[in-house]
Amino acid sequence: AQGLLFDCDGVLWAGERAVPGAPELLERLRRSGKAALFVSNNSRRSVAELERRFSRLGFQGVRAEHVFSSALCSALFLRQRLLGGGGNGSRAGRVFVLGGEGLRGEVRDAGLRLAGEGEPAPGEPVRAVLVGYDDQFTFAKLAQACGYLRDPQCLLVATDPDPWHPLSDGQRTPGTGSLTAAVETASGRKALVVGKPNTYMFDCIVERFGVDPSRTLMVGDRLETDILFGKNCGLATILTLTGVSRLEEAQAYMASDSAAAKDLVPNYYVDSIADLIPGLDE
Amino acid sequence: LPGPGPADWLQAPLEPAVRAVLVGFDEHFSYAKLCQALRYLLRPECLLVGTNRDHRLPLEGGAAIPGTGCLVKAVETAAQREAFIVGKPNRFMFDCVAGEFPVEPARTIMVGDRLDTDILMGNECGLTTLLTLTGVTALDEVRGHQESACPARHRLVPDYYVDSIADLLLGFKQ
Numbered sequence: 001a002q003g004l005l006f007d008c009d010g011v012l013w014a015g016e017r018a019v020p021g022a023p024e025l026l027e028r029l030r031r032s033g034k035a036a037l038f039v040s041n042n043s044r045r046s047v048a049e050l051e052r053r054f055s056r057l058g059f060q061g062v063r064a065e066h067v068f069s070s071a072l073c074s075a076l077f078l079r080q081r082l083l084g085g086g087g088n089g090s091r092a093g094r095v096f097v098l099g100g101e102g103l104r105g106e107v108r109d110a111g112l113r114l115a116g117e118g119e120p121a122p123g124e125p126v127r128a129v130l131v132g133y134d135d136q137f138t139f140a141k142l143a144q145a146c147g148y149l150r151d152p153q154c155l156l157v158a159t160d161p162d163p164w165h166p167l168s169d170g171q172r173t174p175g176t177g178s179l180t181a182a183v184e185t186a187s188g189r190k191a192l193v194v195g196k197p198n199t200y201m202f203d204c205i206v207e208r209f210g211v212d213p214s215r216t217l218m219v220g221d222r223l224e225t226d227i228l229f230g231k232n233c234g235l236a237t238i239l240t241l242t243g244v245s246r247l248e249e250a251q252a253y254m255a256s257d258s259a260a261a262k263d264l265v266p267n268y269y270v271d272s273i274a275d276l277i278p279g280l281d282e
Numbered sequence: 283l284p285g286p287g288p289a290d291w292l293q294a295p296l297e298p299a300v301r302a303v304l305v306g307f308d309e310h311f312s313y314a315k316l317c318q319a320l321r322y323l324l325r326p327e328c329l330l331v332g333t334n335r336d337h338r339l340p341l342e343g344g345a346a347i348p349g350t351g352c353l354v355k356a357v358e359t360a361a362q363r364e365a366f367i368v369g370k371p372n373r374f375m376f377d378c379v380a381g382e383f384p385v386e387p388a389r390t391i392m393v394g395d396r397l398d399t400d401i402l403m404g405n406e407c408g409l410t411t412l413l414t415l416t417g418v419t420a421l422d423e424v425r426g427h428q429e430s431a432c433p434a435r436h437r438l439v440p441d442y443y444v445d446s447i448a449d450l451l452l453g454f455k456q
Contacts, residue, residue, distance in 0.1 A: 135288050137313040142348050150345075163359045164320065172324065173288055174316045174360035182356040185337050186348035 002215035003035030005205070005235065007196075008050075009042055010221035010243020011273060013057050015168040019242050021274025023058040028280050030061055037205060038062070039218075041195040041225055043071040043132035043159035043176060045102040046109075065208070070159040070195035071103045073204050074130055075110035077194050081155060082127055083111060093127030096148055098141055098179060103132040103159065115148070128155040131180045131191060142182055149187040156187065160195030162225065166244055196220075197228035219273060221245060223253065223264045231263045239266035240273050291317050302329035305357050305365065307339075307350045316356055323361040330361060334369030336399070340418060370394075371402035376409075393447060395419055397427065397438040405437050413440035414447050 006012060012022045029036045038050075045053065047064040054062040082092040096115040097104050104114060107130065115126045126148040134141075148154050162175035180191050194200050205211055213234040220226020221243025227250075230237035239250060250269065253261040270276060285291060291314050303319045322328050336349035354365050368374050379385060387408035394400020395417025404411035413419060421443065427435040444450060 135313045135317075137316070139309045139311040139348065139353075142311075142352065146346070146348055163362055167292065171292055172320055172360075173292070174313065174320055174356070178316065178356045178360035179313075181359040182348070182352040185352040185355045188337065 001034065001217045001236075003037065003211060004029065004217045004219055005037050005039050005211075005230075006273075007218075007220035007222070007226045007243075008038055008040040010166070011219060011240050012038075012059065014242065016057070017168070018057040018059070019272055019274065021272065021277060023060070025273055025277050025280075026059055026062070028277060032280055035209070035211070036062075036066070037209065037211070038067045039196065039201050039205065039229075040068070041070045041160035041162050041176075042165075043069065043074065043103050043195075044100055045069065045071065046105045047072050049102055068201050068204055069106075070201065071099075071106040071132065073201045074103070074132065074157060074159045074194045075106040075112070076204055077192075077200060078107065078112055078128055078130065078155075078157060079110040093125045094123075095128045095130055096126050096145060097130045097132065098134040098137060098145060098183075099130065099132030099159070100134065100136070103130070125151070126154060128157055129183065130157045130159070131176060131183055132159040133176050134179060137179050142186060145183050146186045149183075149189055156183065156189045156191045158191040158193045158195075160225075161193050161197075162195075162222075196225040197232055199229070199232050202229070202233040219276075223250060223266070227266045228264055230266075237266040237268070238273075238276075239269040240271070241269065242272045288313075288317060292321070294318075296321055300325075301327060302331055303357065304331045304333070305350065305354045306333040308353055311353050311356075316360060319357050320360045323357070323363065330357065330363050330365045332357075332365040332367045332369075334399070335367055336369075370396075370399035371406060373403060373407050376403060376407045397423065397440070401440045402438055404440075411440040411442070413443040414445075415443065416446045 012019060026036055047067045047069055050067045050069060051062060051064040078095055092112065094113045094115040095107055097107055107114060113124070129145045129148050149156055158180040159176050161177045163177040164172040164175050166172055184191055216235050217238055218226060218230030218235040219238045219240060221240050223239065223245045227237045227239060239245060241247060247269065250265055253264040300322050303322050323330055332354035333350055335351035335354060337351045338346040338349045340346045358365055390409045391412050392400060392404030392409040393412045393414060395414050397419055401411045401413055413424065415421060424439055424443070427438045
């Protein structure tokens with residue numbers, strides 16, 4: 001392989017702890033001239049914050065431009081749809097974002113204007129509702145989003161489909177997927193989902209770095225997002241067991257008769273990505 | 283819940299006696315509550331119950347507010363489980379009525395404005411069903427179901443319809 005795409009949560013780190021051996025793996029990849037890029041469904045942080053996080057957790061040399069988060073890619077997607085084709089910025093309309101400051105910042109950095117919360121309708125129209133991880137989600141915001149979505153021209157976009165995320169103590173927090181389900185049900189619309197397993201984030205990677213899928217490996221911890229993403233993009237896949245999915249789940253998909261289930265079976269698996277280090281020496 | 287963010291909420295103690303999460307219409311629904319619901323639902327013996335699945339509650343002038351169904355879907359998605367829905371079209375509420383009053387399905391009419399709740403429940407419970415057009419349903423929706431090749435959609439077709447329940451007064455004058 002020429003390069004590897006890594007998911008972050010559950011692969012490189014769990015909470016505030018780097019997976020033992022993960023920083024060493026990345027360092028070895030760097031030294032052997034293999035590209036390492038990062039693709040994460042987590043829409044909480046800007047890529048600038050992620051760059052600092054990599055550094056804080058002991059990963060050297062990872063720059064913001066190597067990191068593709070669903071927050072960044074959602075902003076790029078909206079920029080394309082609302083500003084693309086040389087559109088006049090002031091006619092692009094505003095974006096109503098259900099999410100935190102990291103996501104809002106990425107949307108602003110893409111040159112888009114945000115609708116305020118609780119603002120009255122008049123003024124520049126809202127041309128997109130973006131649903132991300134929003135720990136301040138409320139019924140009032142859901143109602144506000146639905147108001148904008150009555151206009152069929154208003155896009156409904158979600159950063160990622162993840163229904164929940166694990167925490168280090170075994171608990172779970174609700175993910176963007178659960179909030180998107182509420183907005184879809186209320187508005188009668190289906191969201192365009194930017195994140196894995198959909199392939200838009202890979203398009204962003206290819207545009208910036210010109211990656212060859214036949215020589216790139218996808219490494220992730222979640223079968224339904226990372227492994228299916230790899231399959232959808234034509235990448236070979238490695239499942240690591242330090243995150244969400246259990247080996248039994250992969251085995252169950254493998255044993256299933258359904259064609260769709262086969263797409264969720266990784267090509268390889270490791271207990272942890274540290275297990276990839278010996279292979280690099282060959 | 284104490285504290286402004288998930289880190290605080292997830293430390294709040296859970297009540298050991300909670301055995302069910304009940305989702306109803308909640309204009310104060312929030313991520314924090316969704317978080318708490320998910321914590322309880324991770325206990326295997328905890329039930330997940332929803333009052334109904336209505337997507338939208340119509341207001342005057344064509345606007346609408348999100349219905350309970352949206353909140354149920356959010357909880358179901360986070361917990362990766364299906365809720366038991368008490369409300370129509372589930373027959374549970376009819377069974378409650380029949381348990382308290384001497385109702386003979388063959389001699390009872392269900393009157394409603396919504397095909398996928400009122401009419402479906404009525405049909406499933408062996409009642410005669412009457413659709414009124416003063417609510418959410420338009421007649422061509424009914425025709426669509428009637429002409430469909432799908433047998434499940436036929437269950438949404440009422441036995442009768444009126445423009446308004448006031449039209450039933452004509453029956454009394456005879």
